[in-house]
Amino acid sequence: MGELQIPQWCMATAEHKRLGANPVNTATSRTTSSRTATSGTATFRTAVVRTPGGPDAIEIIDVPVTEPGPGQVRVRVAAAPVNPVDLGVAGGFFHAAGLIDQPAHTGLGWEFAGTVVAAGPGAGLAPGTRVAGLVDGFDRDFGTYAEQLVVPVTALAAVPDGLDLVTASTVPLNGLTAAQILDLLGDAPAGANRLLVTGAAGAVGGYLAALAPERGWQVTGLARAEDEEFVRGLGAGFTTRAEPGWDAVADTATLQEPALALVRDGGAFVGVRPNAVPAAERGITVAVVMVHPDSSRLSGLLARAASGGLPARVHAALPLDRAADAHRALAKGGVRGRYVLRP
Numbered sequence: 160m161g162e163l164q165i166p167q168w169c170m171a172t173a174e175h176k177r178l179g180a181n182p183v184n185t186a187t188s189r190t191t192s193s194r195t196a197t198s199g200t201a202t203f204r205t206a207v208v209r210t211p212g213g214p215d216a217i218e219i220i221d222v223p224v225t226e227p228g229p230g231q232v233r234v235r236v237a238a239a240p241v242n243p244v245d246l247g248v249a250g251g252f253f254h255a256a257g258l259i260d261q262p263a264h265t266g267l268g269w270e271f272a273g274t275v276v277a278a279g280p281g282a283g284l285a286p287g288t289r290v291a292g293l294v295d296g297f298d299r300d301f302g303t304y305a306e307q308l309v310v311p312v313t314a315l316a317a318v319p320d321g322l323d324l325v326t327a328s329t330v331p332l333n334g335l336t337a338a339q340i341l342d343l344l345g346d347a348p349a350g351a352n353r354l355l356v357t358g359a360a361g362a363v364g365g366y367l368a369a370l371a372p373e374r375g376w377q378v379t380g381l382a383r384a385e386d387e388e389f390v391r392g393l394g395a396g397f398t399t400r401a402e403p404g405w406d407a408v409a410d411t412a413t414l415q416e417p418a419l420a421l422v423r424d425g426g427a428f429v430g431v432r433p434n435a436v437p438a439a440e441r442g443i444t445v446a447v448v449m450v451h452p453d454s455s456r457l458s459g460l461l462a463r464a465a466s467g468g469l470p471a472r473v474h475a476a477l478p479l480d481r482a483a484d485a486h487r488a489l490a491k492g493g494v495r496g497r498y499v500l501r502p
Contacts, residue, residue, distance in 0.1 A: 200224075204502065205305035206482045207264035211251030214483035214490075217267065222301075227279035227309050234290060234310060236273040238328035238476070239303040241485045241498040244269060248297065249486060256434065258297040266302030267482070268500075269294055272318060272328035273308070282312050289318040291461060293331040293452045304482055306502040314452035322465035329362075329471050329497045334460040336431070336450045337366035340409050343429045343446040347375035351406040354378050355421060358412030359395060360386035360495065363431070365470045366460075367409055368395040376407070389495070393470060419443065472496035 201224040208216045227233045245267050253259050272291040275284050284290065292315035294303055301308070318327045340363075347354070352375055358364040359380025371378045372394060379396035382389075390397045403420060407427040410418040415430065416437050422428050425442040432447065439445040463469040474496030477485050485498040 203306040204479060205301065206267050206479060206500075207300070207302075208249050208267065209264045211249060211254050211265075213246075213250050214486040216249055217483045217486065218264075219480060219482075220264070224307060225309055227277055227282065229280045230282055230313070231279045231309055231311050232275045232282050232284050232290075232315070233277040234271070234273040234292075234308050234315075235276045236271050236303060236305055236308055236502045237324040238273070239268045239271045239305070239500045239502065240329050240332070241482070241489055241500065242269060242332060243489065245304075246486055246490055253297050260298060261300050264300055266299050266304070268303030268305070270328060270331040271303035271308060272324040274324075276307070284312055284315070284317075289324060289327075290315045291318050291324075291327040291331055291457065292316065293335060293450070293457070295451055304479060304500055304502070306479070311452075313454050316454050316458035316461055319462055319465040322461060325473055325476055325499050325501070326464065326471045327461060328499055329473060330460050330464050330469065331457055332450065333362040334366050334464075334469065335453055335457060336363050336448055337370055337411075338453075338456050338460065339450055340367055340411075340429050340431075340448045341370055341374055343448060344371075344374065344376070344407055344409065344427060347377075348406070351426075352377050353406045355381055355401055355405040355408045356395070357381045357401075357408065357410050357414050357418050359390045359393075359397075361411060362472075362497065364409075364411040365389070365393060365472075367411060368393040369463075369469055371409075379405075381412070386495070389470070419445070473499055475499070476501050478502075 202221040204219050205222055206217055206219055247253055259265055270293050275286050275288040278284055354371055354376040356364050356368050359368050360382040368378050368380050380390035381398055381401050384399050387397045401421050404423050405421050408418050408422050410430045413432055419428050419437045422443050427444045430447045433449050436447050464471045474494050476499045479500050479502040489498055
């Protein structure tokens with residue numbers, strides 16, 4: 160089982176603060192919060208897609224700096240991971256599904272880490288605070304592939320000392336997805352605690368395999384043979400071919416019906432594709448995760464990553480200008496660890 164292709168990303172859209180103002184296309188590098196030569200307006204760079212068409216459709220544009228409102232902060236972004244969902248946005252998958260309808264351009268990126276540079280009333284986070292966070296929903300004209308970002312503090316958590324911002328940036332999306340899958344599974348029933356995690360060597364599956372024992376689950380990871388050492392290193396069992404009869408299956412590899420068939424009668428199945436939920440059968444409880452920001456839960460996940468309790472893996476860090484290269488590399492597959500952009 161490899162990394163997810165279009166994983167847990169088909170969730171309900173959410174309302175977000177818009178950047179506003181029409182951007183000016185530019186291919187030149189600028190420092191964070193530069194000023195245009197003509198108007199003196201402070202701007203920053205961000206990656207967007209106007210007309211979907213894969214990596215070649217990604218543009219780096221200038222947009223105006225906006226100040227945070229009540230309960231919001233403006234963050235100088237240090238790192239923004241590239242996720243399979245971003246490939247779907249750039250390629251038009253979610254436009255075709257009717258989940259994106261932006262008149263000018265669509266932002267890219269869901270998770271980030273950086274430093275607070277300005278705080279709105281009641282934000283409670285001082286400038287200089289290192290944070291990581293999640294921006295969810297598809298239909299938005301901004302994303303985390305940006306030099307700056309205005310976000311509500313409810314989507315953030317402070318990054319603990321000892322955890323670098325690049326590594327911290329890889330935790331919010333997949334870590335929260337794994338944690339919220341566990342919420343759907345609940346505590347393992349006595350005598351019925353055998354959990355199969357498909358795609359256990361992937362980002363979500365690896366986090367889930369590490370977290371599930373805390374809820375009483377005995378985890379076995381389904382993955383490729385070459386990933387056995389990694390999966391067993393999480394404390395999980397390992398298999399390359401699973402037989403039916405599991406008490407629960409968490410299908411992070413999006414196998415769908417074949418994964419449901421592995422659940423025993425009356426067991427539990429949690430999927431990651433809200434747009435394609437398998438029909439319940441044989442008394443199986445079927446649920447699907449719809450990841451959402453959770454500041455308190457994210458704080459705990461970041462602490463786990465700082466202590467080495469979560470497998471946060473970075474494959475390569477690239478500048479924002481190479482966002483398209485990162486998309487191409489991720490699309491090829493076969494890499495364990497994350498591509499992270501450094502705006």
